[in-house]
Amino acid sequence: MNPVSAPGLPWIGNLHQYRFDKIGFLKNLRERHGDLVQFRLGPHALILVTHPEDVHRVEMKNARNYVKASNFRAVVGDGIFMSEGEKWKKQRRLIAPTFHHGNLLKMVDDMNRKIGMALEAFRAVDHLPVELSESMKRLAFDIVCEALFGSRPADDFTALRQAMVYINRYLTGRFGALLPVPMSFPTPSNIRFHRALSTIDRTVWDLIGQKSSESASGTPGEDLLTKMMLARDPATGEGMDSSQLRDEAVSMMLAGFETTGHLIPWILHELAVHPAHQERLVTEIDRRVGQRIPGAEEAMDMPFLDAVVDEALRLHPPVWAWTKRAIEEDEINGRRIRPGSILYLSPYLTHRHPRFWERPDEFDPDRWTPELREKNKLAFFPFGMGPRTCVGRHFALLEVKLILIRVLQAWKLGPAPGHRTESDYQITLGMKRPLVLRLVRRVG
Numbered sequence: 001m002n003p004v005s006a007p008g009l010p011w012i013g014n015l016h017q018y019r020f021d022k023i024g025f026l027k028n029l030r031e032r033h034g035d036l037v038q039f040r041l042g043p044h045a046l047i048l049v050t051h052p053e054d055v056h057r058v059e060m061k062n063a064r065n066y067v068k069a070s071n072f073r074a075v076v077g078d079g080i081f082m083s084e085g086e087k088w089k090k091q092r093r094l095i096a097p098t099f100h101h102g103n104l105l106k107m108v109d110d111m112n113r114k115i116g117m118a119l120e121a122f123r124a125v126d127h128l129p130v131e132l133s134e135s136m137k138r139l140a141f142d143i144v145c146e147a148l149f150g151s152r153p154a155d156d157f158t159a160l161r162q163a164m165v166y167i168n169r170y171l172t173g174r175f176g177a178l179l180p181v182p183m184s185f186p187t188p189s190n191i192r193f194h195r196a197l198s199t200i201d202r203t204v205w206d207l208i209g210q211k212s213s214e215s216a217s218g219t220p221g222e223d224l225l226t227k228m229m230l231a232r233d234p235a236t237g238e239g240m241d242s243s244q245l246r247d248e249a250v251s252m253m254l255a256g257f258e259t260t261g262h263l264i265p266w267i268l269h270e271l272a273v274h275p276a277h278q279e280r281l282v283t284e285i286d287r288r289v290g291q292r293i294p295g296a297e298e299a300m301d302m303p304f305l306d307a308v309v310d311e312a313l314r315l316h317p318p319v320w321a322w323t324k325r326a327i328e329e330d331e332i333n334g335r336r337i338r339p340g341s342i343l344y345l346s347p348y349l350t351h352r353h354p355r356f357w358e359r360p361d362e363f364d365p366d367r368w369t370p371e372l373r374e375k376n377k378l379a380f381f382p383f384g385m386g387p388r389t390c391v392g393r394h395f396a397l398l399e400v401k402l403i404l405i406r407v408l409q410a411w412k413l414g415p416a417p418g419h420r421t422e423s424d425y426q427i428t429l430g431m432k433r434p435l436v437l438r439l440v441r442r443v444g
């Protein structure tokens with residue numbers, strides 16, 4: 001049996017509904033047609049998969065039958081984010097160790113230093129509304145870039161960040177377009193895209209040159225780019241050439257910059273509008289860290305902080321949807337998946353699926369009991385699951401937790417007058433308006 005098909009208009013299918021209100025449309029699709037349903041965006045047929053067992057089949061059980069369907073190749077080339085098969089396995093073997101626990105521990109001081117510098121800008125703020133989303137996104141980008149490329153002058157990454165932000169918007173626009181204009185046509189947005197890409201390439205190639213000179217002169221840096229440059233595949237003894245290094249560095253930037261950068265403002269918002277949860281978290285921070293600068297072990301060993309972060313990842317997963325293409329025929333929940341079918345997975349929808357989550361739209365960190373974690377382990381996948389799971393997960397969690405601790409050590413967060421948030425479903429899940437919160441100093 002084929003998956004149920006949602007009715008749509010000739011030629012455009014459901015594109016108009018999807019463009020008008022992505023999540024409203026997808027939720028409605030699931031409610032009316034069930035957990036596995038086909039819809040059409042112009043010429044592309046997609047199958048929405050929301051049941052945790054079915055997601056598990058695609059991402060884990062039969063993962064070798066599914067490849068990435070969204071096309072970021074124009075930006076990340078053949079980097080780990082887009083590569084497949086043996087090539088991907090080799091890249092993963094080379095890159096995963098650079099994120100191991102020992103390396104993360106070495107990054108904590110740099111993260112803390114960057115956080116301290118960013119928060120310094122708010123030092124004098126007390127009882128005042130402050131815009132936080134842009135500053136947190138900038139901080140998250142600086143932290144990823146410093147980890148990737150080592151310490152740089154304060155505003156060295158500004159042009160890089162602006163270029164990445166544009167590229168993210170441009171790619172989202174292409175996904176929702178009926179017939180995207182070929183990238184080589186000189187439309188204003190294509191021209192801007194190619195300019196942004198040149199900015200990124202220039203910077204990354206310069207950095208690769210610098211890092212290889214440092215390594216050649218016997219003073220290799222501690223940054224991830226240098227580690228990737230020096231890494232050798234244990235199976236073959238091979239390393240990466242310069243063009244592969246460029247693709248990996250850009251993959252990391254694309255994957256790592258607006259993900260944590262969007263998550264942090266969502267958490268700050270939830271804490272501001274849930275003062276009781278905020279105070280409980282502050283009590284945990286007081287007990288575990290006090291006013292000291294937190295270390296990795298402390299940040300990673302705070303159960304209520306874990307629950308707050310997981311609950312925010314449940315409600316506002318930064319990578320809220322992605323697509324996978326079937327190579328061969330498969331069967332999911334009794335339905336036939338033909339070769340070439342594009343499956344649409346969305347942690348956002350599964351994380352709020354009323355069959356698996358009580359009061360699915362409510363922010364409630366207390367729900368994260370060990371029993372729930374066990375029962376819902378397939379229904380919660382903000383970092384994906386299976387072999388392609390996020391390689392930067394522990395880095396991201398450490399960064400987010402360090403930032404939250406430092407902010408809450410200094411300020412009590414409250415909503416500013418007229419506070420309202422609205423989700424912005426780009427490639428990552430941001431906010432339509434800047435987040436403005438009222439900060440009240442906790443310490444002098």
Ligand code: HEM
Pocket residue numbers: 059080081082092144251252255256257259260263317318319322382383384385387388389390391392393395396397
């Ligand atoms: C809260 C922050 C983050 C979230 C929610 C997140 C989520 C994800 C998701 C959902 C995937 C795709 C899984 C799939 O295709 O099945 C992914 C892949 C990836 N992420 Fe993250 N990510 C985050 C932060 C980061 C950071 C900080 C980095 C790097 C510094 C990073 C690097 C990567 C890479 C390289 C991949 C591709 C892995 C592969 O295909 O083998 N991510 N991430």
